[in-house]
Amino acid sequence: MNRITYSKATDVRDAIQEHSKTDKAQYIAGGTNLLDLMKVNVMRPAHLVDINKIGFDFIEQEADGGLRLGASVTNADTAYHQHVQQHYPLLAEAMLSAASAQLRNMATNGGNIMQRTRCYYFYDTSTACNKREPGSGCSAINGYNRMHAILGTSADCIAVHPSDMAVALRALDAVVCVEGPSGKREIPMEAFHRLPEDKPDQDNTLAADEVITSIKLPPSKYAKHYSYLKLRDRPSYAFALVSVAAALNLDEQQHVLEASIALGGVAHKPWRMPEAEALLIGKPATAANFRMAADMLLSTAQGYGHNNFKIELARRAIVRALEQAVNKQATL
Incomplete structure (x- = not known):
């Protein structure tokens, strides 16, 4: 003990x-x-x-029209909050797709984005894992890697980040607010999680002595056309093989004014590529154009044997999620 x-x-x-x-x-x-x-x-x-009990249990509107989520608010209270459901339904939908009702009632916002990979080898202390013991090797690369990454991998690690909430936050350009001995600072969601490179044991850019105090969301602009698509082995209590947070701002002719696409289950961090989103701007919101964006998003994808199928699965999921975002608001 x-x-x-x-x-x-x-x-x-x-x-x-x-x-x-x-x-x-x-x-x-x-x-x-x-x-x-x-x-x-x-x-x-x-x-x-x-x-x-240190005062992080709040959800507050910001003066600029954005929203601040306290780090210790539970996932359930966040997902069911009226303002979140009305103005940030993509986030609510992503959070309600995660884990189980019991876990959502206990898990907190700060802890959710800090959670660690569910790689089988990371949890098995009898196997080599660079994330658990740097320098020991990665058992997943030549092992059973069906759940593992196809983007942003390194020779040292192909683990994926498991959070659904983090994928939606990445699509919504959230900012993580932290505090430590040196004071307060803000970390854009895009810079919070990191790729494995040669230091896979470091999941994020948070200093060891810093604590997450809140998560800031900018003013809502994707409350109408959005979809969170999570593809998994069973319909509940399962981590994503591939997930897509898709959000669009369309004009009256269904041309894309703004687009945000974030992927989960495919990399060490929520995966987003602004260049792929830029391909859609000014174009009709059609499947053909969505496939073009999907191809760019996955242009560097690499399978490791058991997870080769995830490349095509991700491509189809991106197109499907964007079509759902155009045609209807996803239901909670």
């Missing part, structure tokens, strides 16, 4: 101070991912800092 100490922080500064007591400290809120990893000895913190 691993010895663990535990403390409840009273405010942000107290949380940061408690965390600084050891280099093996972890913040905990819902704990739905962290506790699982502790049970299988993938993560072995020496000290847990409970941040549930």
Whole structure:
């Protein structure tokens, strides 16, 4: 049994101070991912800092018309919030496609985007995994890799990020607000998660002693034409093989004024390519044009054997999600 100490922080500064007591400290809120990893000895913190009572449980409208989501608000409370459903339905739909009702009632917004890969080899401590033990190797590359990445991979890791919420946040140009010993800073969602490169053990750009305080959404512009399509092995409680957060702004002639397409289940981070979205601007919202954007989005895709099928699956999913965004508002 691993010895663990535990403390409840009273405010942000107290949380940061408690965390600084050891280099093996972890913040905990819902704990739905962290506790699982502790049970299988993938993560072995020496000290847990409970941040549930330090004032991050809010959802507030911003002066510019945007929205700020507190880091400790549960996924369920966020997804069912009236303002989120009305103005950011893409986010609500993505969040309600994740996990189970029980987990959504416990998991928090900050923890959701911090969750770690569900790669089988990452969870199996008897196998080599550069994400778990840098330099040990990647068992997935020549192993069973059906769920693994086809974009942004490296010779050291082909794991995927599992969050549905993060995919929608990437499509909506969200910003992650954090605080640490050096003060506050904001990290655009595009820069929050990182590709594996030669440091796959580093999932994101958050410093070890920083804590997520909130997530900011810009003013809504995709409340009408949107779709979150999640393709998976079963209709609930399963991670995506491929997911697509598609959002469009159309004129009266159904020409594309703005487009946002983010992919999940295919890379170490939510995958988005502005160049592919730019191909659609000014063009009719047709399947042929959507296929053109999909081809560019997947232009660097590479399969590793068992996951080769994901390239064509992703291509079809992108077209389908964009067509759904044009023709109807997805239902919650």
